[in-house]
Structure formats: structure tokens, C-alpha cells
Amino acid sequence: MQKKSPVNFLHLLVLGGSLAMSSLLLAQESVKPLKALLLAGGCCHDYEHQKDILKQGIEARANVTVDVIYVADGNTRPAFPIYGHPDYAKGYDVVIHDECAADINDTNIIQGVLQPHQDGIPGVNLHCAMHCYRFGDFSKPLPAGAPNAHWYEYLGLHSSGHGPQEPIAIQFTDTTNAVTTGLADWTTIHEEHYNNIHVYDTAHALAHGTQVIKNEKGQPQRTNDFVVAWENIYRGKTRVFSTTIGHNNETVADARYLDLVTRGLLWACDKLDADGKPKPGYAAK
Secondary structure (H helix, E strand, O other): OOOOOEEEEEEHHHHHHHHHHHHHHHHHHOOOEEEEEEEEOOOOOOHHHHHHHHHHHHHHOOOOEEEEEEEOOOOOOOOOOOOOOOOOOOOOOOOEEEEEEEOOOOOOHHHHHHHHOOOOOOOOHHHHHHHOOOOOOOOOOOOOOHHHHHHHHOOEEEOOOOOOOEEEEEEEEEOOOOOOOOOOOEEEEEEOOOOOOEEEEOOEEEEEEEEEEEEOOEEEEEEEEEEEEEEEOOOOOEEEEEEOOOOOOOHOOOOOHHHHHHHHHHHHHEEOOOOOOOOOEEEEE
């Protein structure tokens, strides 16, 4: 009677692993990159360099292609070519707002900027994007549905200003969220800390920042504690991620900042696993 050859389970295990890895690589290759539109420019920041830092940092971390619209005029009324064109985000999976357009107050322009997000295109908002498209008395909470509350409702948080630059201690307050899981708290260099006038019910805070403000003698005067990163569900359907951090180039180039922003973008596009990793096909190639 002929003996049967023993089954080489190690060989089968290796073969199975190789097939699984091949399938994963094929899936990765077959997935088209997410298309992101980055709007950068306006007052008070080094957008000339930050746009490149963001583009390179995001593309190095995920299967995303970032196209940039950059306006170099450096004032609070930057002449973005998207203004007056509510279909500006056609063909894109997400819009990254990194503009500083504090004095763009034409309601038709604001509606046009919001239109893609009202139609369901996700948004990511960085730093001075919180202080854009505002008018009237925005120094206090605004009634829901007020004409000058529309941008804040999209963001999920209303901020009106900031104090002097001092280090901000960032603490992730929801450590089980897909965006934040595994990320470590850190303290920034001297940075602007944006206030919270109102956090909307549609928003979910991910991180707080505490900043000690000193008097002219260098003595602690007060401590500000504000939400610095959050998710928002806009109009019941559109995913929006925002962080108020990101004034200085050193902060924007910090790997911890770029990790947070990239995860927020993937979450907004529903391409982030619960463990904080890109879904199959959306890791950096």
C-alpha cells in the first residue's frame, strides 16, 4: 500500500499568506487615488510653503492626489477663482479649506463655497478656515439658521478669534475614535489657540488644547481650554473634519499634525478603518 506524503502545513500557510498579500497588492493597485482639492491663500500665513507641505505630507500618507488652488495676494479678501462657481469641486472627493478669507462677506460667494458640501462632498478645514466667510456680529453665539451662521454650521464649531502665540498642550479626549486611536498627545511650539464661541450638536470633539497665557512679566495669567480637533456631520450627510491648529510652518510640517490631518481626510471620505488605518487600497503606494 502506497504511503501518502505528509501535508506540509507550513508550505500551505506560506502559500496562503502569499496569495493574500498578492490580492491585497492587486486591490491597492486597482483603487484610484482620492482626489482632493486644496484651497490655500489669503492673509497672515505662509501659504506659499504650507500648501506644498500639506500636499506632500498627505500624499506620502495615503492614496490621495492633492490638487492646489493657491492665491498669493495675502489679504483678507483673496480672489479665489472658485468664487462665483458653485460647481468648483466637481470631480473631487474632498475639499481642503486652508484659506484665510476673513472679510469675504458676500452671501452669494459664501453660498457658492458651501454648495459642494451641501451636495455631499466632504470637507477638511484647517486653522484660519474657521475665521472665513463671516459678517455681522460674530463675537457671540448665532441663532441656528442665521445668515451669518451658515459657515459655522458647516464647520460644526464657531470661533471668532485667538490670543497671543504660546505652546498648546493637545490632549485627545476621544482615544477610541478612528481618527485619533493610537495618536499620542503632544505640545506644540508657540501657536495660535482659537476660541470656542459655540460647538454645534452635530459636532464631536476629538481633542482639546490648553494654553497658558502670560502677562508682560512672563507670569501665568490664565489658561484657555478649547476644542482643537473635531468631526461634524453637516446637514445630516456630509462628513467634515476640522482642526484649529496650524499657524506656523513648523507645526504644519510636524509628522503628528500631518498624521492627524490625513486621518481626518480619510475619515471624511469614509476611507478610514476603526483602527485608524486606511481602508484597503487607500494606504500610500
